[in-house]
Amino acid sequence: MNMHEPIHSLAVHMEAIAEELLGSPNARLSSDGERRYGKHGSLSIDVATGRYYDHESKTGGGVLDLISRETGRDHKAAMQWMREHGYLEQRERPPQQLGKEVAHYSYTDENDELLFQVVRFEPKTFRQRRRPHPGDPPDKIKHGWVYAVRGIRYVPYRLPELMEAIANGQVVYVVEGEKDADNLSKIGFVATTNPGGVGKWSESHTAFFRDADVVIIPHNDPQARNPDPPNGDGALRFHPDGRPVLPGQDHAQDVAKSLSGTAQRVRVLDLARHWPDMPPKGDVSDWLKAGGTPDALHALADATPDWSAVPFRSRFGGLRWEEIAISGHASGYTWVVEDIIPMDEIILIYGDSGSGKSFGTFDLGMAVARGQTFIGRNTEPGLVVYVAAEAGKGFSKRKLAYVIQHELPHKATLPFYLCTKRPDFFGSDDDLVALIAEIEAVAKTYNVPLVLIILDTLSALAPGMNENASQDVSIVRKRLVALQQRFGAAVILVHHKPKGGGSPRGHSSLTADFETTIEFEIVADRRTSKGGSIHRATVRKQREGKSGIRWEFTLPVISVGRNKWGNEETSCAAVAYDATESAERTGYQATSNERLLMHALFDAINDYGVPPPFPLPASVSKVVDVGYVRAAMRAKFVDDDTDTEAADNRFRGAFKRAGDKLRDAKIIGIQKPYWWWTGKPVAAMGG
Known part of the structure; x- marks a missing residue:
């Protein structure tokens, strides 16, 4: 071929090349102008244009594209493949460009007569060759071989x-x-x-x-x-x-x-x-x-058992009439956690930082791994894979806290697998492919099915993603879907929400594209009797109409040991909270403003509390400067857009009266400039 010959002239070779690469076409589905390949004819060759199209992968192209697809070569190497197989005129080139022959494999017929050889060269490439026939042109014979095997009978090796x-x-x-x-x-x-x-x-x-x-x-x-x-x-x-x-x-x-x-x-x-x-x-x-x-x-x-055909699996969840609503079951909908976490679906869990979403999700996952009920609902026991993309290094303390809280043996064997290094679901498919491969390998080592994959959190999983750009979100969601479809398990994605916001952080598709969403938050108007936060999870969206299900829990601090310097290490474990069994209806009967001040005190201690300096009572765990308490209560008492002198005067009066009453009732201690909670219970503030 003349090197200036236009590329489209390669089209005349498409039919012959397709047959060499793909075998004989499907005669039943082919026509004069089109050749179909595959049992269902999914790959078509247009004889006139020399183009192919794969109806399964939705890809296509010309002669070089087909050779690249089937041999893994780039276009330049595909051109050389055509020369090697007799479709184009060979260009003269130094023999060393063939690479070093490292192996050859002889294919013989029933009588052990040579039919052809497969030759491997380094750099790694394979070529097929045969001995010359009487009619072969001399320029096609290289070192006693012809590197073109069209028309040669193909048989099994050895x-x-x-x-x-x-x-x-x-x-x-x-x-x-x-x-x-x-x-x-x-x-x-x-x-x-x-x-x-x-x-x-x-x-x-x-x-x-x-x-x-x-x-x-x-x-x-x-x-x-x-x-x-x-x-x-x-x-x-x-x-x-x-x-x-x-x-x-x-x-x-x-x-x-x-x-x-x-x-x-x-x-x-x-x-x-x-x-x-x-x-x-x-x-x-x-x-x-x-x-x-x-x-x-x-x-x-x-x-190894005898082979049987893989049963057809509908990509779109197809069911025959007789398979719909099987007798005794209302629907074919299956659950990992009954009414909360559906099987074979992606679930979005979201909440503010500190809302307990990671600890709460871990607690849910452990109920599944242990085959225990979760908030009174049944679970589908099985393998849980937790990808701690955000806090992998510190996860060991969470395990210790859970083990201590639930009185489990430290070396108990449970179907729970933790990935401590974050994969990148935004940059490319590479980490997705590697994660799928790892989960496949790990799942084979357990004798229970994989039922739940937890990815914590989205921001750590997708570095560089613009959460407000629908295109970026779609890239990550596509990879999540690939993960979910590969295993048919439930996939939980943990995500943040903006402080004070009511929906997941980022583009609206983060809510719209998930059939199930669960919000985690801190209960704003109640505390435990010890001043601790109460955390709440609420199913905000559920395809099966289960939205509104909620549960509450606390996160008590648990000592998990000491570090190498002898200092205490702590973590938390989720503990179910039931207000009806608490002491929230007993204790000091506070007014609404007094309860408001107590909430402000707890918030201030949580955010700015310090150990009590001498000579304050050593029995008090933390104290806080009264200025932080005043600012916290004012934020709850006065609207931002009502910054008037009258409103401030009302607040100052309410703050002083509530503080005096709580001090006199020994609910709070005061020694300027510090305030603290004495531990005495207050009614209607949790258990």
Whole structure:
């Protein structure tokens, strides 16, 4: 080809290249002007224009794009692929540009006659070659080989050994790649593969496996992506039923499906289920390097059940008529926490800093992990994965506080897994893919299903995101949906709200796009009898009409030990609060202004309290300057827009009268400039 030939002239080769890369088209769905590939014809080739389109991934392009998609090469390397396979005129180039040949694999027919070879070069690339035919042009022959195999018969690797083993009733192994097949052969197994790798298995290969006992070992591939722009969006790929596209694992399922009905027995041995540390793209050769033995592989194969087709799973939650509202159940809606946390959904939990949302969410998650009721409601017990993106390093103290509060053994084994380093759900898909892989590996080590994933918090999970920009929020939500769809578990996202605000911080889609939202807040008008804050959680939005459910709890400070300097370390644990069982109706009968002052005192102590200086009573835990109390009560008593002399005079009078009454009743102690609470209970202020 002339190097100045326009790229569109490559279109004349599209039909032949598609057949070489994809195999024979689907004859039933193809037409004169269009070739369809796949069982359902999801990939189409326009013969006239030389363009392809994948109706599943919504991507397409020209000849070079198809070669890039199927071989992983960029456009420049795709052009070279066309030259190597005889579609374009080879340019003269120094032999060293081919790279160093590091291995070659011979494919032979039933009589052990060579058909072709697969050659591996470094840098890593593969080419296929055959011996010259009488009619081959001399310029196509390089060092005794022709690097074009169109029209050559494709057969399984190590075919003579395969046929002999099947005839003798031996188990045969199908792997992905000649290297794996050779490595298994070295330790006494009969193994084979198909040329071209993933997606290149054909019915002609299946024909050799009549009455065979087959074990298929897939690679541990990560989820595939669409092509990068401009030919695609680079997004993670999913099957029509919502399953992620996993090239190696999907290839194994395709091979199993093709062999079913021809082979006597088919099994798919997924080594990743037995080797939690199996690396991405890992294979049986990696397993052997890590210490796998022939006896262990035999044992794993013997324990692998016969393959059965993966049942269809609707991507859109489809149900047949007879599956809707099964007798005895009002609906198919399932819960992780009954009426509060729905299964297979994303839930937004939000609240001010200090509202107890993280401690409260942790407490909910622990009820699920322990299989206990939560605020009297049933839970679906199972594995809980908690991603502590904001406070991972300090989480150990939360565990100790929970263990102490609930009197659990420190080394109790529970289905709870903590991630202490934050993933980035905004910058790219990389951390999402890694987190999915880690959760998949971890879930295999527990004997209960994964039911709940907690991500705490959104701001830590998405550094650089503009919370007020719908486009940024959509990027993160898309990755949350991918996580939720991958596992079918409930996913809780913890988020902040602006101080004094009534909705989640950021764009309105943070409320609109979640079917369930739960707000955490500090109860403003009540305190415990010891002056502690009361925290409240309220289901603000719930698809099943369960909104309005609320529960209250306190966060008592718990000593969890001492640091290396001998100083006390503390944390908190959520404890259910029931006002009806409290002492809030007993104690000093305060007026409304006196209760207002007490709330102001508690707020001031919480924010500005200090240990009592000598000679104040040592029994008092904290005291506060009266100026902070006065400012806190004024903020509750006088509206910001009513800064008049009359209003200030009313406030000064109310403050003095309430303070004097509470001092005389020994509810508060006063020694200028400090005020403190004596501990004497006040009615209607909590228990």
